[in-house]
Amino acid sequence: MAYKAEYIWIDGTEPTAKLRSKTKILADGAELPIWGFDGSSTNQAPGDQSDCVLQPVKSVPDPIRGGDDVLVLCEVLDIDMTPHRSNTRRACMAVAERFADQEPLFGIEQEYTFLKDGRPYGFPQFGFPAPQGGYYCGVGDDEIYGRPVVEAHLNACLEAGISISGINAEVMVGQWEFQVGPLPPVEVADQLWLARWLLYRVGEDFGISATLDPKPVKGDWNGAGAHTNFSTIAMREGYDPIIAACDALGEKAEEHVAAYGADIEHRLTGMHETAPWTEFNYGVSDRGASVRIPWQVALDKKGYIEDRRPNANMDPYMVARLITDTVCSALAR
Ligand code: ADP
Ligand code: MN
Ligand code: MN
Numbered sequence: 001m002a003y004k005a006e007y008i009w010i011d012g013t014e015p016t017a018k019l020r021s022k023t024k025i026l027a028d029g030a031e032l033p034i035w036g037f038d039g040s041s042t043n044q045a046p047g048d049q050s051d052c053v054l055q056p057v058k059s060v061p062d063p064i065r066g067g068d069d070v071l072v073l074c075e076v077l078d079i080d081m082t083p084h085r086s087n088t089r090r091a092c093m094a095v096a097e098r099f100a101d102q103e104p105l106f107g108i109e110q111e112y113t114f115l116k117d118g119r120p121y122g123f124p125q126f127g128f129p130a131p132q133g134g135y136y137c138g139v140g141d142d143e144i145y146g147r148p149v150v151e152a153h154l155n156a157c158l159e160a161g162i163s164i165s166g167i168n169a170e171v172m173v174g175q176w177e178f179q180v181g182p183l184p185p186v187e188v189a190d191q192l193w194l195a196r197w198l199l200y201r202v203g204e205d206f207g208i209s210a211t212l213d214p215k216p217v218k219g220d221w222n223g224a225g226a227h228t229n230f231s232t233i234a235m236r237e238g239y240d241p242i243i244a245a246c247d248a249l250g251e252k253a254e255e256h257v258a259a260y261g262a263d264i265e266h267r268l269t270g271m272h273e274t275a276p277w278t279e280f281n282y283g284v285s286d287r288g289a290s291v292r293i294p295w296q297v298a299l300d301k302k303g304y305i306e307d308r309r310p311n312a313n314m315d316p317y318m319v320a321r322l323i324t325d326t327v328c329s330a331l332a333r
């Protein structure tokens with residue numbers, strides 16, 4: 001029997017790219033071919049030269065359709081088969097290959113906010129819910145909004161073979177987190193984009209959408225980040241490389257923050273468990289630091305570090321490339 005392949009790609013919308021997808025019907029046993037789309041409708045090409053190419057790079061079981069159907073993550077190429085300017089995966093691959101001997105691993109904490117009727121799910125039509133404080137990892141109908149979607153998304157990720165490592169309710173009403181990893185740079189980013197697609201797609205069935213807006217509600221409400229946990233083999237074996245990694249990130253702080261997601265200055269204010277985007281510091285257990293060394297890591301004198309700066313709306317190919325390049329270059333010296 002024929003099967004369905006959902007071709008998924010990252011578009012050219014600026015400053016924050018969106019996910020797109022469409023379905024291809026393939027004969028039983030047929031391999032996944034390259035495909036095309038209208039780049040003039042995705043901010044990827046002008047109307048008079050609208051064709052862009054979809055190059056399948058990763059295929060997983062489709063947990064929505066089931067059976068033999070698959071989700072197919074694609075790179076976008078120009079018709080001469082070179083990477084499209086919106087294609088950030090290739091540069092990530094090059095850096096991952098250059099430093100493969102250091103065995104970099106990433107665990108990304110993706111925070112997001114459910115929206116219903118144009119406002120965060122759980123916010124009343126007028127005014128505000130009770131101030132934050134009880135919602136983080138909360139339980140109960142007065143505090144928790146969207147649990148059925150979260151559970152369905154978790155199951156979908158597991159069925160798709162995504163290395164999701166946990167979920168939790170976040171500090172703001174209607175805000176949640178899932179974690180992907182630890183995985184190598186390209187794999188963590190591929191899987192994070194697929195997990196994001198599944199989040200939006202699962203939400204459709206519940207009439208609830210999700211946003212990666214880094215600061216969905218102004219004022220005294222937490223923003224949404226994508227804390228990026230990172231280690232190399234040397235960091236997993238000793239403490240000096242942990243400190244060297246923090247120092248290396250400090251030296252390139254401006255370059256990193258500029259690539260950590262649009263509107264980062266609205267989220268990294270120095271309040272709500274962040275460090276100001278204009279400063280760099282690191283510390284053990286410090287949730288107000290740019291980079292946190294988890295207490296267990298300080299105790300064991302080995303492990304990983306948490307870069308707390310990336311926004312929820314960051315591109316994981318860019319973030320994984322930058323951190324790998326900056327830290328692995330420094331550790332190679
Ligand atoms: P937090 O306490 O900041 O909320 P989480 O438990 O949400 O932390 O996320 C921690 C992340 O760190 C997980 O995704 C986990 O897979 C990842 N992680 C654990 N060990 C390592 C490691 N050695 N290298 C990279 N990532 C790691
Ligand atoms: Mn977390
Ligand atoms: Mn969190």
Ligand code: MN
Nearest residue numbers: 109227306308
């Ligand atoms: Mn964290």
